[in-house]
Amino acid sequence: MDVARRFRALIDxxxxxxxxxxxxxxxxxxxGALTILLWTRLRRYATFLIRLCDNQVSAPRPRPTRHRERRPVxxxxxxxxxxxxxxxAPVPEAVAAAGQLRALLAEPELQRRIAADPRFGRILRPLCRTLxxxxxxxxxxxxRPRKRRPKPETTQARADEADAKLPRRFRPPAWLRRRERPRGPPPA
Structure with missing residues (x-):
């Protein structure tokens, strides 16, 4: 049995x-609503994977360069x-399906297809996570590279910066300025 038929049997x-x-x-x-949603999603996965295996799906279209407004969520x-x-947990039969999917993912034919067409990942990733x-x-x-957040300025640094902007005659004297104290337990 080929990969597409085995996957279809697993989803059925x-x-x-x-x-x-x-x-x-x-x-x-x-x-009821969750059952229909899950059942429909599984059927869609099966149909799309079979169409991918039979080369009935056209190549992906390039993404538009302009930004579209997103619909409110x-x-x-x-x-x-x-x-x-x-x-x-709710569907104990899913344990057997997980084992079948694991065996199917180990097939060299499917691995070759996954390497050739990344659209297989859109189907198999959520299914693997679910199972x-x-x-x-x-x-x-x-x-993805993570964006580094700038370190938050300390209260003392902000106060010193605000004081530096004031004319000298309006700045508080040094002994009045609040000093930042180290946080944590006192040294032993």
């Missing part, structure tokens, strides 16, 4: 389990949980 099994458990109310008070909208392995799998090296994103 997972969707059946999600539908059964969701109908039983394992996802809480909004079980609706915080009340239902969303899937984001923590790792969140699906394993609690460690991302293989081919799916890991490069780390």
């Amino acid at each position: 099994t997972l969707c059946d389990a999600v539908a059964r458990r969701g109908a039983a109310g394992v996802f809480g008070p909004e079980s 609706d915080r009340a909208r239902l969303a899937l949980p984001r923590r790792a392995a969140w699906l394993l 609690g799998l460690k991302l293989p090296a081919a799916l890991r994103l490069p780390q």
